Amino acid sequence: MSIAQIPLVPVPAAPHGHDYRHIGVERYAGPCGAVISGVDLSADLPDAVVAEIRRALLDHLVVFFRGQSLTADQQVAFSRRFGPYSPVPFVQPISSHPEVIAVVRETSETHGFAFGGLWHSDFSILPEPPMGSILHAIEVPPYGGDTLWANQYLAFDTLSPGLQETLRHLSANHSARDAYSPKMQSVHDMFTGMSVQTSEEANRVQPHPAVRVHAETGREALFVNAQYTIGLDGWWPQEAKLLLDHLYRHSTQESFTCRWKWQEGDVAFWDNRCVQHMVMGDFSGHRRYMHRTTVAGEAPERSRQS
Ligand SMILES: O=C(O)CCC(=O)C(=O)O
Incomplete structure (x- = not known):
């Protein structure tokens, strides 16, 4: 391919003209991500601060806080400021806190896979997928274990008008069959620090619009992902695979991503309605321990543009 054939990727304009009076917001990467400063997440935050964090999340899709020290109770309290707890199927919460899961890989686990590695x-298998997730780094490896997020507004905006229009009318089927059905139990058993209970329930299929309209920004975002999307409603499997494989490659290309190198005390909060994410499993022989809370979302809405 010659350089003239490569479509130009529009980088979103920064920083949407919003003034922040209570927090610092510094853009972290071109496609998405901002670092928020001046906030202690363990405190009982004033409404105005919470509103500005939400504003920054909507603008930047994933926001990071450094140097936080949160008990599980404090993380739950912070998370609830953005909405009720979302159910997290299959993954057992930590024993003391039903709203917190531990995302862990132990030192002794020598496989190269990490929970969330695709x-x-x-x-997205739920009728109402979570609005967002909040991940607090409690123990991080000396290297590796970075997390990447990909901007799904950009993924949609950079498709051709013809494909955009086709996708607006499509429903994609989502299922946890390749993640949490009983055939996957042996994979989860390798994660000695996490308790995952696979179940036949994972074979349930949930349709969602292939393009969703973000409930707060009104922007269109591509909403298919390689982990959970298993087909397109009304398409033969082999046809759907061709298009979905193209969309997976397109939507996660490097120019749509930001990549975070964790330090202990970091917190990331992402908007699940307009990003995909994955973690690198490249820290074999080292422990990584995070607490995650998950904020409830709404049923994805189909685009009415067409
Ligand atoms: O551990 C991470 O950085 C991400 C984990 C993940 O993908 C998830 O919690 O959904």
Whole structure:
């Protein structure tokens, strides 16, 4: 392919002209991501601060806080400021806190896979997938274990008008069959620090619009992912695979991503409605321990543009 054939990727304009009076917001990468400063997430935050964090999340899709020290109770309290707890099927919460899961890989686990190691949107298998997730780094490896997020507004905006229009009318089927059905139990058993219970329930199929309209920004975002999307409604499997494989490659290309190198005390909060994410499993022989809370979302809405 010659350089003239490569479509130009529009980088979103920064920083949407919003003034922040209570927090610092510094853009982290071109496609998405911002670092928020001046906030102690363990405190009982004023409404105005929470509103500005939400504003920054909507503008930047994933926001990061450094140097936080949160108990599980404090993380739950922060998470609830953005909405009720979302159910997290199959993954057992930590024993003391039903709203917190531990995302762990132990030192003794020498496999190269990490929980969340394939590009995905959290639990898109649910009728109402989570609005967002909040991940707090408690123990990080000396190297590796970075997390990447990909901007799904950009993924949609950079498709051809013809494909955009086709996708607006499509429903994609989502299922956890390749992640949490009983055939996957042996994979989960390798994660000695996590308790995952696979179940036949994972074979359930949930249709969603292939393009969703974000409930707060009104923008269109591509909503398919390699982990959970298993087909397109009304398409033969082999046809759907061709288009979906193209969309997976397109939607996670490097020029749509930001990549975070974790330090202990970092917190990431992402908007699951307009990003996909994945974690690198490249820290064999080292422990990585994170707490995640998950905020409830709404049923994805189909685009009315057409
Ligand atoms: O551990 C990470 O950085 C991400 C984990 C993940 O993909 C998830 O919690 O959905």
